[in-house]
Amino acid sequence: MTVRQGFLLGKLVDINRAEYQELSGLPGISDPVAKAIVKERTRRGGFHAPEDLLAVRGIKEKRLKKILPFIAIIPNN
Numbered sequence: 079m080t081v082r083q084g085f086l087l088g089k090l091v092d093i094n095r096a097e098y099q100e101l102s103g104l105p106g107i108s109d110p111v112a113k114a115i116v117k118e119r120t121r122r123g124g125f126h127a128p129e130d131l132l133a134v135r136g137i138k139e140k141r142l143k144k145i146l147p148f149i150a151i152i153p154n155n
Contacts, residue, residue, distance in 0.1 A: 090150035
């Protein structure tokens with residue numbers, strides 16, 4: 079199932095748990111950007127807000143807005 083198909087079924091991508099392969103299925107996210115998301119997530123110990131993704135190389139405001147409907151941030155407690 080693609081990320082978009084999952085979205086239509088109500089499934090969102092948890093950016094604090096997803097592997098880079100799942101992240102690369104998000105609209106506008108290439109494999110290198112997906113790997114950068116995982117690297118930044120590891121460095122930070124997880125994301126706390128969608129805006130934290132702006133620290134990832136390759137993600138600017140426009141790209142963030144494009145993926146927001148597809149992502150969820152579930153805190154790592």
